Amino acid sequence: MNSHQDKPQADGLISKQQIASLFKGWKRLFVKKMNDDDWQADTVTVWYIALNDLGMTQSEFEISKRKSLGMQWACTAPATFTERQRTQENSLELDK
Numbered sequence: 001m002n003s004h005q006d007k008p009q010a011d012g013l014i015s016k017q018q019i020a021s022l023f024k025g026w027k028r029l030f031v032k033k034m035n036d037d038d039w040q041a042d043t044v045t046v047w048y049i050a051l052n053d054l055g056m057t058q059s060e061f062e063i064s065k066r067k068s069l070g071m072q073w074a075c076t077a078p079a080t081f082t083e084r085q086r087t088q089e090n091s092l093e094l095d096k
Contacts, residue, residue: 026074
């Protein structure tokens, strides 16, 4: 793993370390609802690529992470994780 993938980047990229931390938090929260085999290093890599390709910002990641802690199930797709924040953000803009 490259060191530039381990920590938040000044240019806004979501790091593998941040994603692994997210998964660890979900595992503690959702305990039996998550199969350990589904959340290994290869899944971190897939989410790393997807979230950064989707252009998720650090701010969006942190907000989505906090919101995910109030859900009954963990997000199973990076696009769903990203969309949850952006959908609400767009809704708030329309309300103005």
